[in-house]
Amino acid sequence: MIQYIKQKPLLFILLFAFLIRLTYFIAILILNPEGFYIYDSYGYWQIAFNLKEYGAFSQSYDLPLEPDYYRTPIYPLFILLAESLRIETLTIILLQLILGVLTCYYTFKLSHLITKNNFIAYASALIVGIDIPSIVMNNLVMTETLFTFLLSMCIYFFVKHLKENKTPHLLLSAFICGIAILCRPIGFFIPLLLCLLLILKFRKEIKKSFLKVFAFFAIVLFTISPWLIRNKITFQHYFLSVIREHDMQNYQAAAIYAELNSVSFPKAQSDLRWKTFKTFKGDANKQPYEYAKFIEKDAMDIAFDNPSLLLKNHLIQTVHFFLKPCRAYIDIQLGNWGIGYNTIPKDYPIFKYLFEHNSKLTITLVFFQLVVLLIIYLSSIAGFIFFKKQKSLFYFFALALIIFCFSNLTLPYVTESRFRIPIVPYLAIISASGIFLIKEVVKKKFSKQ
Numbered sequence: 235m236i237q238y239i240k241q242k243p244l245l246f247i248l249l250f251a252f253l254i255r256l257t258y259f260i261a262i263l264i265l266n267p268e269g270f271y272i273y274d275s276y277g278y279w280q281i282a283f284n285l286k287e288y289g290a291f292s293q294s295y296d297l298p299l300e301p302d303y304y305r306t307p308i309y310p311l312f313i314l315l316a317e318s319l320r321i322e323t324l325t326i327i328l329l330q331l332i333l334g335v336l337t338c339y340y341t342f343k344l345s346h347l348i349t350k351n352n353f354i355a356y357a358s359a360l361i362v363g364i365d366i367p368s369i370v371m372n373n374l375v376m377t378e379t380l381f382t383f384l385l386s387m388c389i390y391f392f393v394k395h396l397k398e399n400k401t402p403h404l405l406l407s408a409f410i411c412g413i414a415i416l417c418r419p420i421g422f423f424i425p426l427l428l429c430l431l432l433i434l435k436f437r438k439e440i441k442k443s444f445l446k447v448f449a450f451f452a453i454v455l456f457t458i459s460p461w462l463i464r465n466k467i468t469f470q471h472y473f474l475s476v477i478r479e480h481d482m483q484n485y486q487a488a489a490i491y492a493e494l495n496s497v498s499f500p501k502a503q504s505d506l507r508w509k510t511f512k513t514f515k516g517d518a519n520k521q522p523y524e525y526a527k528f529i530e531k532d533a534m535d536i537a538f539d540n541p542s543l544l545l546k547n548h549l550i551q552t553v554h555f556f557l558k559p560c561r562a563y564i565d566i567q568l569g570n571w572g573i574g575y576n577t578i579p580k581d582y583p584i585f586k587y588l589f590e591h592n593s594k595l596t597i598t599l600v601f602f603q604l605v606v607l608l609i610i611y612l613s614s615i616a617g618f619i620f621f622k623k624q625k626s627l628f629y630f631f632a633l634a635l636i637i638f639c640f641s642n643l644t645l646p647y648v649t650e651s652r653f654r655i656p657i658v659p660y661l662a663i664i665s666a667s668g669i670f671l672i673k674e675v676v677k678k679k680f681s682k683q
Contacts, residue, residue, distance in 0.1 A: 238568050240484075240496060241352075243352075243356045244342055244355075244356060244359065244569070245341075245369055247338065247342075247356060247359050248335050248338055248339060248359070248363075248369070249337045249362055250360075250363060251334065251335050251359075251362075251363030251364075252332075252334075252335045253337070253531070254330060254363075254364070254369060254626055255331045255334055255369050255372050257368070258369055258373055258633070259327060259331060259373050261568060262373055262567050262568065262625070263324075263569050264510075264570055265480060265569045266567060266569030266573055266574070267323075267564065268573065268574040268576065269327075269373075269567035269568060269569060269576075270323050270374060270375055270567070271323075271325055271374070272338055272563075272576045273376050273378070273576055274376065274463035275374065275375035275376055275576075276306065277293045278305065278309055278313060278375060278376075278377070279302075279311055279586075280292075280293050280294075280295065280314055280614045281293055281302060281305060281310040282311070282314040284299055284316070285310060285311075285314055286314055286555050290315075291307065291310070291509065293305070293463075293612050297355055300519070300600065301414060301469075303467050303468075303469060303475065303476050303477065303522040303602070304420070304463070304475055304476065304477045304480075305477075306415075306417065306419055306461060306462055306474060306475055306658070307379045307415045307416055308380070308413055308416040309381075309418075310419040311642070312326075312329075312380055312398055312417075313326055313375070314542025316329050323375070324591075326371075326375055326405060327373055327492075328376070328619060330372045330373070330380070331372050331373075331380040333379050333380060333383040334368060334369070334372035334379055335363075335374070337379075337382055337383045337385055337386050337566065337659065338340060338358065338359045338360075338362045339361045339369070340383070340386040340387055340390050340659070340661065341358050341359050341362045341386060341659040341662055342355045342356065342358060342359035343355075343390055344386065344389060344390045344393060344659065344663065345358035345359070345389070345662075345663045345666065347393055347394060347397060348393060348626065348629045348663065348668060349620075349624070349626075349663075350630065351667075351670060353670050353673075354666045354667050354670045355663075355666075357665075357666035357669055358659070358662040358663045358665075358666040359662075359669070360660075361606075361610065361658070361662035361665060361666060362658055362659055362662050363409035365658050366559070366560050366564075366599055366602065366603050366606075366651075366653050367560040367603075367651040367652055367654060367657070367660060368382070368655050369558075369565075369641050370563050370652075371655055373567065374563070374567070376652070377417055377418050377526075378652050378655045378656070380417055381414060381417045381444055381656060382417045382656045382658075382659075383426070384410055384413055384417055385412035385414050386412050386659050387405050388411045389636070389659075389660075390405035391403045391404075391406045391410065391432075393629070393632075394406040394407075395407060396432075396435050398618045401449075403488060404446060404449065404450060404634055405453055407428070407450075407502040408425070408449070408450045408451075408453035408454050408457070408480055409453050409454075409457055411424055411428070411450075411454050411457075412453065412454045412455075413457060415454070415457075415458055415474070416457070416458055416474075416680075418589075419474045419475045419478065420640075420643055421475065421638055424644070425450060425451060425454045425637060426658060427635060427636065428450065429447045429450055429451065431444045431632050431635075433447065434550045434628070435628065442551075448482065448648045458474070459478075461474065462474070465523075465598045469521075469522055469523050470523070471523040473523055476522050476523060476525075476526035478525065479527065479529055479530040479533070480529065481645055482529075482530055482533040482534070482537075483503075483507070483510065483529045483530070483532065483533040484503050484506075484507070484621065485507070485539055485645040485647055486507060486533060486544070486547070486645065486647055487533035487534075487537055488502040488647075489502070489534040489543075489547050489647050490504055490536055490537060490540050490543045490544060490547065491505065491506060493543055494540065494543070494629055499647060500574055506529075506532070506533075506536075509532075510525075510528060510532050512610060514528050514529075514567045518615065518621050521530060531649075547625040547647075548642075550554035551645060551647075551649040552641055552642065552644075554644075554649040555641045555644050555649050555653055555654055556607075556611070556641065556654065557604075558649065558650060558651045558654075559599075559600045559604055559607075559651055560599070560600075560603065560650075560651040560652070561592060561596055561599075561600050561651075562595045563652075564593075564597050564599060565592055565593055568593070568597070570592075570593045573652075595616075601622045603651075609665070609669075610661055610662070610665040611665075612668075613665045613666075613668035613672065614661070614664045614665050614668055616667075616668030616669070616672050617630070617663075617664035617665055617666075617668030617671070618664070618668075619668070619671060620667040620668060620670065620671040621664075621667060623671075626633040630664065631643070633660040633663060633664055634660075634664070636660050637655060637660055637661060640653070640654075640656055641657070
């Protein structure tokens with residue numbers, strides 16, 4: 235790491251990334267100290283508190299504590315580690331600021347590993363460093379920062395294995411992959427995707443590719459197994475979390491139900507929850523796994539009975555995933571909607587109320603984000619050409635597959651810019667490659683004149 239830090243451009247980029255995050259941190263601390271938390275943050279913090287005080291993984295505020303089956307353990311343990319320094323909240327955020335900068339660093343390393351180009355590596359790190367949603371979420375008690383950092387490390391060591399064929403890199407990548415899954419269960423697909431890439435990369439050596447896939451899966455399973463065993467002991471089933479099934483009902487199914495029955499989205503959510511709760515033959519609280527499978531079936535029936543609405547909502551959320559700027563969180567954190575306000579209003583369209591309700595700072599940052607996103611997506615076209623010229627299309631498609639998978643696993647009606655944060659490093663690498671190609675073409679053109 236020291237050899238890279240000695241490079242002045244990288245050092246300046248990392249310092250700049252830290253300073254803008256620290257400046258935002260100080261602004262929240264002065265204007266609205268409660269702005270480090272939103273609604274979901276309190277649940278994570280409460281789990282950490284109950285772990286410390288009672289040794290119980292629970293979101294309950296009162297005794298007896300009910301075992302939690304929604305959240306996975308890594309982020310509450312991260313909070314517990316930070317809070318052990320006895321400086322409430324501040325150490326969590328300061329650690330996240332450091333992780334945000336380290337994500338820039340691993341983006342640089344991954345970019346340089348793939349392209350062998352300093353300009354592209356620097357530009358990739360800078361794009362991550364100035365990403366507004368990343369800066370904002372680095373200053374929130376939420377999982378995005380830790381998960382994105384873990385994912386960037388996982389992908390870096392995985393690509394290092396593909397390049398150098400050293401087993402320790404593969405095993406380390408698999409271990410970090412397991413930790414990332416225990417941070418956010420949305421990462422469940424990552425082992426499947428990476429093993430597919432292993433098979434493609436080593437397709438001419440079938441036995442070797444099989445052993446690599448087996449080793450990768452074995453380490454991932456070994457890493458997540460303590461949590462699976464905990465849930466088996468507590469709830470009689472092996473599972474990571476049941477939040478996916480509840481989200482299917484609360485978002486995919488509810489969005490379709492609301493349109494079919496001409497009711498509001500919150501009313502649709504309430505109707506579906508009440509209906510399944512009444513018809514479930516069992517105790518929903520004591521049988522969370524069985525209840526989750528029950529509501530999943532109901533949600534899937536609604537979704538697949540209305541494929542056109544499902545597809546329409548999916549396309550809308552995909553557009554939101556790639557284009558939505560970070561907006562409401564900024565004003566919430568800085569107290570512009572009221573001190574301690576921590577919930578984004580329902581049905582709050584971006585442009586309808588942008589100039590009417592948001593601060594001038596937020597409006598400026600929204601347009602800055604839109605300009606940056608426009609540059610990223612346009613330059614990504616040239617990025618494809620760069621990888622093709624370098625005969626590195628395998629790595630282009632590897633990055634594109636990661637982006638594709640995350641963009642198709644988000645939820646309609648709640649798709650926010652924060653869901654895009656884990657894939658910003660990979661967008662940055664493709665975009666920076668395109669910017670480099672454009673720079674070289676322009677340079678050649680002027681040199682001929």
